[in-house]
Amino acid sequence: MKRLTFASVLLMAAMPCAVMAGSPQVIKFGVDPTFPPFESKAPDGSIVGFDVELGKAICADLHAKCEWVEQSFDGMIPALKARKFDAVLSAMVATPVRREQIDFTNRLYAGPSRLVARAGVNLQPTAESLRGKRIGVQQGTAQEAFARQEWAPGGANIVTYQNQDQVYEDLANGRLDAAFQPVVQADLGFLKLPHGKGFAFVGTEVKDRRVSGDGVAIGIRKDDHVLASQINQAIANIRKSGEYDRIDRKYFDFDIYGE
Template sequence: MNTKTIRDMRRARLAGLAALLGASLGMMTGAAHAQDPQTLRFGVEASYPPFESKAPSGQLQGFDIDIGNAVCQRMQVKCVWVENSFDGLIAALEARKFDVINSAMNITDKRRQQIDFTPAVYVMPIQMVAKRGAGLQPTPASLKGKQIGVLQGSTQEDYVRKHWASQGVSIVTYENQDQIFADLAAGRLDAAVQEVQTATDGFLSKPQGKGFDFAGAPLRDPTTLGEGTGFGLRKNDAALRAKVVAALDSLRQDGTLAKLSMKYFGRDIVAK
């Protein structure tokens, strides 16, 4: 056997070892990114009371948080909460930073193009808030030249851009709801559009909301505002979706969801 043949045999052996090592690493990487069957990771943007917010202690609290914890209990898994900006929730879900979006996200056709949803868990009206006595109404004619605040990436943003932005209404987007309320109270905004309970609990019932009120009737447009709020999941996670839906159905049937709704809102907003 000559020297060249020996070298060729060594190269072939090394190439085989490299391929085997690469395959092993690939399997390990895949396992590392696989969902832990004992854990359910929820993505949340925690500045939207009473749905999700932080207590002074830093602990997450709210209607969606309680529902999520109840789902984990029914599924017999550990809940892990991953905080993320609202407008980045879908991208973070697809990047596998968490398994389920649970953050007051309305179900719309636009979002369904990217992700799947559970059936609606609850339905909450969307309404505009403005200074009491300002005479503003949620119409392009009334709001022309005004500054309207909305949460970035929300269905509210889709609505106001579709119906108002092209008719002289200035739309200002924010990364979280607290910033909207701060600018509204400071006079940097003329009005803000958000879910009714969020406006009530996060602004109107607080000292900074004194002198403000709902302006006009709730907004309506199923295309942009959706058909209720549900959990968002990746399109290829059918098995996980089935488990989450089964847990939600169980919580609906035994009255747990209705009890949580009464706790936070004094009425039943659970989707039937």
């Protein structure tokens, strides 16, 4: 058997403790970069956003390298199961339906949802109010599943899109009566931008667990208990160290973590 040299022993001693304990050296995150401010593409093609910075902080705590794998949101869970990447970090709400297929880490932040429509429009998130209306949702989201279960049977026309930008484009062009999506994403990704002028939140927040679940978390394969445990510890560490709050303040003027 080959003997260890003194230099190799010194090198092993200098390695970070987390890596020596079995932490992953590379974590591949699946991400749909069409969902600002959580994840989007910068002009140089790099993937940026709140989720991305949280991912980098988690990787740094684990002494690991982050890699980002682009994937449409509606194919995210099948791609995770097919081992195209290690985890989903793409503003995914941990709903009961999704928990039947995959596991989730502890919560990253809260995830309430709400309708957006022309300012002054009187719409409520009920089947009666939305009867005959065209409601835009992104494919594969908890919002789509909820809308199909609750509003479509009452006569609402649920229109799906591959990404959220397409939803807002048709809303602005008058092809939709309303759009249904997470509150924070709608506020910062549409309402506070020039093309969101004249639009507003309408009706009340939808607090049904089928939409809000247990908040937004990182999706993990059911057999990957070690990675889930490592990421949960990293989330706790960046919350305790203040790194989470630093990233939060960079993007939001409120505490997105929620109660």
